[in-house]
Amino acid sequence: MEHKKLVIIGASGHGKVCAEIAVRCGFEKILFLDDDSSLTFCGRYPVAGTVTDSDKYIETASFFTAIGNSHIRERIMRKLEEDGGEITTLVHPDAVISESAVIGYGSVVMAGAVINADAIIGKGCIINTAASVDHDCVVEDYCHISVGSHLAGTVHTGKHTWIGAGAVVSNNVTVCGECMIGAGAVVVRDINEIGTYAGIPAKRMDTMT
Ligand SMILES: CC(C)(COP(=O)(O)OP(=O)(O)OC[C@H]1O[C@@H](n2cnc3c(N)ncnc32)[C@H](O)[C@@H]1OP(=O)(O)O)[C@@H](O)C(=O)NCCC(=O)NCCS
CATH class of the missing domain: 2.160.10.10 (Hexapeptide repeat proteins)
Structure with a gap:
């Protein structure tokens, strides 16, 4: 299964850099999820919800976790794996x-x-x-x-x-x-x-x- 839509978890400066790499890798549609509800955009891309909203995109998008804290990054990636999400490499x-x-x-x-x-x-x-x-x-x-x-x-x-x-x-x-x-x-x-x-x-x- 290959998707051109990418959900990036973590709408930080690091996330913004990852989004630009994702575009260079051929992703056409990008959105972010972040638990900070005050965020509406990360760079050019919308923050469409919180991390638990990842469920909504499991069937239709790939995922990337752009979180600096390595333990949180692992926790989120494990949950995506359990949920059957497709995790991409950038x-x-x-x-x-x-x-x-x-x-x-x-x-x-x-x-x-x-x-x-x-x-x-x-x-x-x-x-x-x-x-x-x-x-x-x-x-x-x-x-x-x-x-x-x-x-x-x-x-x-x-x-x-x-x-x-x-x-x-x-x-x-x-x-x-x-x-x-x-x-x-x-x-x-x-x-x-x-x-x-x-x-x-x-x-x-x-x-x-
Ligand atoms: C090493 C590090 C984790 C220490 O952070 P910290 O525990 O908050 O340390 P502090 O900033 O309180 O500094 C404590 C002392 O160590 C010194 N110090 C801090 N970082 C240092 C470093 N990298 N090399 C040498 N000395 C360092 C400080 O000057 C300070 O000395 P002083 O007590 O004589 O004033 C941090 O400074 C660091 O280097 N982080 C890496 C950041 C990074 O590389 N980011 C990359 C993003 S891509």
Whole structure:
């Protein structure tokens, strides 16, 4: 089943960028759902109801969840799955993606992003503008690789981990799930404990002086 109509859940700035990518991917009609009832438009597109209204579109549209919070993103995607909704993947035509890379459904890959050979991106991930994910990386489900951040070869990021804007993770390094890596950080050693890490080299923030 292929639809040209897309329902985007989450009428934020991120949602607006996703809508523009969706147009580049061939969607002809776009509307948003958001629980903030004060919102009427997101960019050029109407906010047509709240998240529970997704039921109304299950048979006639595809869905994309554009929510920054990875746990909420997962919860909404799971509900759509249970309801039998078709969840789309959005890849900007100006992203460069190896033929051997795998991208999980419900993920978005934004303009200028590069995903190299044999990288595996899980479902519900955000590979943001001009981010790079190099060869053999594994980015588990619901990660966010922020604008201009770089994962060198064979990096592994666990579920729900957020790599901040402009951060770098050195080759062969693992960052466990549920971590926040601050903007501009450089991660040079494995991170095995959940936490927020920042700086060069990255250190756990509650241990910084
Ligand atoms: C790391 C981060 C999560 C910390 O947020 P926070 O817990 O609210 O931290 P605060 O802003 O209260 O800052 C606490 C201290 O850490 C410092 N700090 C914050 N972020 C830092 C970073 N990325 N690198 C180095 N130091 C940082 C602050 O300067 C402050 O230092 P001070 O106490 O000496 O003034 C956040 O700053 C960050 O980097 N978020 C990433 C945002 C991002 O990349 N968005 C991408 C969207 S695509």
